[in-house]
Amino acid sequence: MSPRKSTTQATPTAAPVANDAAGITPKGDSDTPLYVAAIGVRWRDLDAFNHVNNSNYLTYLEEARLQWLSHVPGPWFDDHAMPVMAASQINYRRPIAWPAQLQVQLFCERVGNSSMTIAHRVIDAEHPDQLYCDGHVVMVWMDPASGKPVPLPEAIRIAAA
Template structure:
């Protein structure tokens, strides 16, 4: 995990806090499109992988049969194409915490050139009861880790 400050993204999102988590990922050949750069859908896969890696490090239960996270919204601002080969860092930040939801800001940068921003944005995760489909309070493990 990284412990350095990142500043403000081009969209004005404040990411000066220490990241929740930093995932190191390599660009795979299969991530490329016909223009020989990473396909836009692969960015979402990188972000999903980073969130799952973060959640796997959360101490304590973050889901059970009555509370599971679902994606409510996502915003990805594509700043520059990613070419192969590349090593990436996906930085996650807690942008907002509500009663049942959490907004996770993200930045994808070049691992060897941290000033090279490939994308930024955020996702909104809502914890819900899968049986009822209704929102439930955020698990304490998420609150204490991200708060």
Template structure:
């Protein structure tokens, strides 16, 4: 049995990302979606307490895994916040692909999907450490940087922009 082939559209995008035409530059966000390199891969161990009555990880714990992955990544990005600029979670989307059972060792992959003026959209995938093709969940979150004293959005820190650019 042969492996499934990517859709022609995806192959076209991948070729553009590998050999860009200098006269027809694609937007950076489009390139990061076509051939994304992870910003960060966070190891997460499933805890017994994460399970629900059906003996699989409760859906709310997926958000905790994603939060932990973002914090692990941010610890490696100096200058991601100060007293006038801190991130808040503005939106989250999770697609539950299959239940996670205990014991499991997970990897949460984070990728930059979009950079805005004051926000970043991070795509995420939760996969099994031993079987990378075992996808438990995917989706995205939007983080907005704001001034905690005013509650107003502020420009995305340069450190975040630099970290995102390094993975493109």
């Protein structure tokens, strides 16, 4: 794939893309993301085929989740309740070439007693109809000492509503 020129920067307030194309059914008003992270593709993210290596998609998703969590008002972890990723599912829809500006959109798909399913989409910031991947992760809050699940923090419940 030949490189594309990217001249505009995405912002966390960018408009969401309809979820119908990805088959995601988020909780609540389905078109409103929990968070939209702007991420630029780095040269080092490329593999021998000159596109973003599939493992870097997970890094982009992790970065978006951490950005979202850093904006959650109130405590969402402490010495007795920390999130861990229990499962991840990614549908690779198309390769990402360098340079590119991405939007990683996070949606609340499900809230449980001790877990939350976060749907995600990675799209091109300049061409929002270009879907690079979609899927979801399951985050479980657990007590690191016991390794057992604990109730989802109230701050997360409120932020996911």
